[in-house]
Amino acid sequence: MIVEFDNVSKRFESDGSVSDESTSGFAVKDLTFHIGEHELIAVVGKTGCGKSTMFNLLIGLIEPTSGSVRVLGKNPFAQFNDLAGKISVVFQSDRLLPWRTTLENVTYGLELRKVPKEERLAAGREWLQRLGLEMHADKWPLLLSGGMRQRVSIARAFATNPEILLCDEPFSALDELTGANLRQEFHRLVKETHKTGVFITHSINEAIDIGDRILVLHSPGHVVAEFSVAQALKECSREQLKQKILDVMSDAAPDRQLAKIV
Ligand SMILES: Nc1ncnc2c1ncn2[C@@H]1O[C@H](COP(=O)(O)OP(=O)(O)OP(=O)(O)O)[C@@H](O)[C@H]1O
Ligand SMILES: [Mg+2]
Incomplete structure (x- = not known):
């Protein structure tokens, strides 16, 4: 179980x-x-x-x-x-960090776990791509719509491979x-x-x-x-x-x- x-x-x-x-x-x-x-x-x-x-x-x-x-x-x-x-969580509000780009938000969990930079960027990019967000990787979250921001938080949840x-x-x-x-x-x-x-x-x-x-x-x-x-x-x-x-x-x-x- x-x-x-x-x-x-x-x-x-x-x-x-x-x-x-x-x-x-x-x-x-x-x-x-x-x-x-x-x-x-x-x-x-x-x-x-x-x-x-x-x-x-x-x-x-x-x-x-x-x-x-x-x-x-x-x-x-x-x-x-x-x-x-x-365990990864997705809440009702996206809880993205506004001072980090979309990609940096997705890789945040991996950074906390001290995953090497190249590895975490690759994982972050892959998950952004899987959620159709690759062209938004370098944008600030506040510039994205609510739906896109929630997409980013889903990418973030999966990126740590929980x-x-x-x-x-x-x-x-x-x-x-x-x-x-x-x-x-x-x-x-x-x-x-x-x-x-x-x-x-x-x-x-x-x-x-x-x-x-x-x-x-x-x-x-x-x-x-x-x-x-x-x-x-x-x-x-x-x-x-x-x-x-x-x-x-x-x-x-x-x-x-x-x-x-x-
Ligand atoms: N930290 C807390 N201190 C005191 N009471 C609390 C606390 N957290 C939750 N409760 C109470 O516990 C009950 C259940 O709350 P909970 O937030 O788990 O409900 P919920 O099913 O998630 O509701 P919602 O659908 O509105 O999100 C409520 O009566 C709430 O007031
Ligand atoms: Mg609740």
């Missing part, structure tokens, strides 16, 4: 305002899921259900209050440095057409390079396009349903699958068991 969450809970002490003691302060509660090698998992859930908290636990930025998180067999919080370079790609709503700020194109490309690149991916999104359509499997989260972060997309699409139409996911996503029943495994 590449990613293992077992009964993971995260409680933020500062959030004492909720009166229900059983869930008070929990951003994630009893979260369990496993991701195998080369799987691309989409995670959907309503705003505030704990998706970003799950993401932060996965990259080791925060420590679980209880339960176990393992990534590539390691504890990402306690063994943060062991996972350096093995084992895992993590995305937290990377295309939600883009127009629909640009988002759809990038989504398709991202999917193709993950599959071509045999990466494992976790893709967080609000959009059910996006989850169906991207995911081999879709996890639906309810608040406080726990899995209420899991869909195997190829299998589900053999058994029902895309519209029906969308509706099924929407139904579990919007179901307010807090104690439902892992409801629909398709």
Whole structure:
């Protein structure tokens, strides 16, 4: 397994305002899921259900209050440095460094890892080319459109040749057409390079396009349903699958068991 969450809970002490003691302060509660090698998992859930908290636990930025998180067999919080370079992230905002050119942004991760200059420039150029950005290599990010900047951040994520790609709503700020194109490309690149991916999104359509499997989260972060997309699409139409996911996503029943495994 590449990613293992077992009964993971995260409680933020500062959030004492909720009166229900059983869930008070929990951003994630009893979260369990496993991701195998080369799987691309989409995670959907309503705003505030704990998706970003799950993401932060996965990259080791925060420590679980209880339960176990393992990534590539390691504890990402306690063994943060062991996972350096093995996980790449793409966020909703591109987070490019404005004082570095496009190429210098793409090679930044390799520079941090002290990869020799020639080698990192070659990797950077290759990834810019794969994303159709070679003619923008020497431009400042601020001169590029939002869609192009997000392309650069995808090139940057792949350039370090990580084992895992993590995305937290990377295309939600883009127009629909640009988002759809990038989504398709991202999917193709993950599959071509045999990466494992976790893709967080609000959009059910996006989850169906991207995911081999879709996890639906309810608040406080726990899995209420899991869909195997190829299998589900053999058994029902895309519209029906969308509706099924929407139904579990919007179901307010807090104690439902892992409801629909398709
Ligand atoms: N550092 C923090 N301190 C206190 N509470 C937090 C903190 N981070 C998140 N939370 C709370 O945990 C819950 C889950 O937040 P999280 O950001 O994980 O949700 P999300 O699913 O990513 O939402 P969105 O779809 O809006 O991005 C929310 O109630 C949020 O207020
Ligand atoms: Mg979030």
